[in-house]
Amino acid sequence: MLYFQRGSPGSWRLLLSLLLLLACKTGSGQLHYSVPEEAKHGTFVGRIAQDLGLELAELVPRLFRVASKDHRDLLEVNLQNGILFVNSRIDREELCGRNTECNIHLEVIVDGPLQVFHVEVEVRDINDNPPRFSRSEQRLNILESRMPDSRFPVEGASDLDIGVNADLRYKVNPNEYFDLDVKRNEEETKVLELVLKKPLDREEIQEHRLLLIAIDGGKPELTGTVQLLINVLDANDNAPEFDKSIYNVKMLENTSSETLVIKLNASDADEGSNKEITYFFSNLVSDDVKSKFSINSDSGEIKVKGELDYEDCNLYEINIDAVDRSTFPLTGHCKVIVKLLDVNDNSPEMAVTSLFLPIKEDAPLGSVIALISVSDRDSGANGQVTCSLTPHVPFKLISTFKNYYSLVLDSALDRESTSDYELVVTARDGGSPSLWATASLLVEVADVNDNAPVFAQPEYTVFVKENNPPGCHIFTVSARDADAQENALVSYSLVERRVGERALSSYVSVHAESGKVYALQPLDHEELEMLQFQVSARDAGVPPLGSNVTLQVFVLDENDNAPALLGPWKQGAGGTVSELVPRSVGVGHVVAKVRAVDADSGYNAWLSYELLPLVGVASSPFRVGQYTGEISTTHSLEEADAPRQSLLVLVKDHGEPALTTTATVLVSLVESGQAPKSYSRMSVDAGSQKAVLVDVNVYLIIAICAVSSLLVLTLLLYTAFRCSAAPNEGSCKPGKPMLVCSSAVGSWSYSQQRRQRVCSGEGPPKTDLMAFSPSLPQGPNSTDNPRQPNPDWRYSASLRAGMHSSVHLEEAGILRAGPGGPDQQWPTVSSATPEPEAGEVSPPVGAGVNSNSWTFKYGPGNPKQSGPGELPDKFIIPGSPAIISIRQEPTNSQIDKSDFITFGKKEETKKKKKKKKGNKTQEKKEKGNSTTDNSDQ
Secondary structure (H helix, E strand, C coil): CCCCCCCCHHHHHHHHHHHHHHHHHHHHCCEEEEEECCCCCCCEEECHHHHCCCCHHHCCCCCCEEECCCCCCCEEEECCCCEEEECCCCCHHHHHCCCCCCEEEEEEEECCCCEEEEEEEEEECCCCCCCECCCCEEEEEEECCCCCCCEEEECCCECCCCHHHHCCEEEECCCCCEEEEEEECCCCCEEEEEEECCCCCCCCCCEEEEEEEEECCCCCCCEEEEEEEEEEECCCCCCCEECCCEEEEEEECCCCCCCEEEECCEECCCCHHHCCEEEEECCCCCHHHHHHEEECCCCCEEEECCCCCCCCCCEEEEEEEEEECCCCCCEEEEEEEEEEECCCCCCCEEEEEEECCCEECCCCCCCEEEEEEEECCCCHHHHCEEEEECCCCCEEEEEEECCEEEEEECCCCCCCCCCEEEEEEEEEECCCCCCEEEEEEEEEEECCCCCCCEECCCEEEEEEECCCCCCEEEEECCEECCCCHHHHCEEEEECCCEECCEEHHHCEEECCCCCEEEECCCCCCCCCCEEEEEEEEEECCCCCCEEEEEEEEEEECCCCCCCEECCHHHHCCCCEEEEEEECCCCCCCEEEECCEECCCCHHHHECEEEEECCCCCCCCCEEECCCCCEEEECCCCCCCCCCEEEEEEEEECCCCCCCEEEEEEEEEEECCCCCCCCCCCCCCCHHHHHHHHHHHHHHHHHHHHHHHHHHHHHHHHHHHHHHHCCCCCCCCCCCCCCCEEEECCEEEECCCCECEECCCCCCCCCCCCEEECCCCCECCCCCCCCCCCCCCCCECHHHHHCCCCCCCCCCEECCCCCCCCCCCCCCCCCCCCCCCCCCCCCCCCCCCCCCCCCEEECCCCCCCCCCCCCCCCEEECCCCCCEEEEEECCCECCECCCEEEECCCHHHHHHHHHHHHHCHHHHHHHHHHCCCCCCCC
């Protein structure tokens, strides 16, 4: 609080000081308050929160606190109203002694963000200390012979206050012999002397008692008194006299003991013993001065006795008395003032008042880490201290106020590169030679979750054999996190997705801690050839960070599927098929054909056929193609051949070990006139054959027209339905086809379920068309169960002859390895060349071969799939201008089911239809050769 008294010079000086303080506050950026000493508890000092620009509501959340180096409990802040008040008794004399300035330095610290403010509270002196004399009584011996105006020094009083409160004035009680004279010396200290106004007469008064009163300048005034006892001595006219009344001496504070300070010399005008002089310390000299200096009573030499320290006391006043040896000795007086010169003998001192550790690695630049205060007891340049920091560290020192420094963050931290810093702060003074002090600080960097787990590589390829045991460990993923503690604790999990109609978690699982990947069920190569999924690694930080790794699990095929027979063997009982063969057929006549597929892939699905010899039969007129399965005659049939032949065909794959199945064909040899319509290429009489062909062609044309009309009507209805109904989904849903192709090199099942969805540019997706190619990716729904088309449809011979590039689908069928089993397909490339003879080996076309064949299959929902064997009338190949038109003739025991496929531009489709009429005669001839080809099928 500030108090002023109108008209008082001290008030004007105090007002001027306050204005200067306000100017300093504006320039230095710190707050200044003042409070009188001895203020009561709770005395208002200032609204510190308001002056610092802080809201009252944020004092508690931001941890508002006040720190002071040595005076922690003198002042306190009320966090409710932000007022700085007096907490305990403040004694200025105890805090600062006789220093003219007495300030309490406070550091105000708030967090979020961290801010440090410097507050200086000035403790104003009040007149709470009266003047005090060192003794309650002073004795003076004065000869009666002293002349008027003789002067006698008197010890003055001292006041612990400062300024006006310590400005003393003196007076003595009125008397007729003595008066008091007050002077100021060079050191601005007052010298008191009693002045003799008239001669003394010992015979009248032997002793005089005076009361010396000291009065300070405070308001109210305080006084102190001392009793002056004056003894009047007889005789000795001349007292010893010094050359000077005051001697000034300057010395270094590190002056060693027994060093001569000064040699005094006093003289006495008397004779004899009255002239002999001895030197003594005056009674005014304190014990502290006597401990530092000594005087030789005979020579008057003053020497250093104790250790001098400028920081403890830089000036000594020594009063010396020179006393003659008279019976009634007279005394001469002088004063020796010793001034000490400062020497740089004190090293700087450092104190770390606050530490904010550890510091987070993502702390913003400028964050305060520590507050450092330095001091040096020396003065001048010897006491000027500068601080420096270890070089090449991401920190720096900022001088905040006088000898206060803040250690702040200068550049970004990275705990992963450096987890802690050992800093050395050096404080050096300006002396010569300079002294320094060091302090070590260990700054630990706290981890922040700024590193995601990292896998060694972004993708792993794993090979697992099918039919593995459930819970089999197939792989281990491992990710490393550069962070520490819980931020580096990595857990693993699957990135869930659908695999077909099932969840990924039904196939595999991953251990959360070890990263081991387990197969939860036996894998089936025919159902799932490759399983691609992602494993996520996440740390335990907040917020957690993560990364994914892709695992491609290839299921290796094992020979676990035996060949399966197709056609009549699949539908008949006991795996036996009967065939009627005229005896007139020639060599190489195809009697029957065994069709089989294998659900495996590669060599495990490569099938070969052989005719097993029967017991008791020396030789057979039939043979089977090793890779075609076609049973043909080895020579012309003779009368000696048995009319009934039982052929046992062994079908086996090339797996290890090989799996087999058998098919039995019962061949009945009949005479040519008795032979019914069958699957043969026998020669007949030209006349009768021509008549038969005419009848057959008539029926064939009628059947083709009826079926074509029905197909066109169905397509129109289907198109109208699709155009009127809104699409359920925006993308095409693939079917689940399984195509097995039979070529000149045998039957080969293609296990990789490749398919391509073909969608029109407008309207709903066309799900009634599937184009298969080995180079196309596998669709997601590979386990659907499509309907099976007729396994016996083929191109016509006449159409193959006119094609520049024939795409031959020799045989097409559906293999299903049980309910929900895998679908397989394999395209083959063939030409119009004759099939190889039995025993010839042709390499399979399929696995690893880039074929130019196309395989077509209905998709689910195609209204044309009401029965097996039905085909759409037109296919459009994606990415090609060609149109594939397919016609299928009705099944009849007398008519061969031939399929006609034409390639050409869309504009040439009608021209192709017109050209068919010109080739009608040639087609009839070819159909005549195959009229009875499938009669038994």
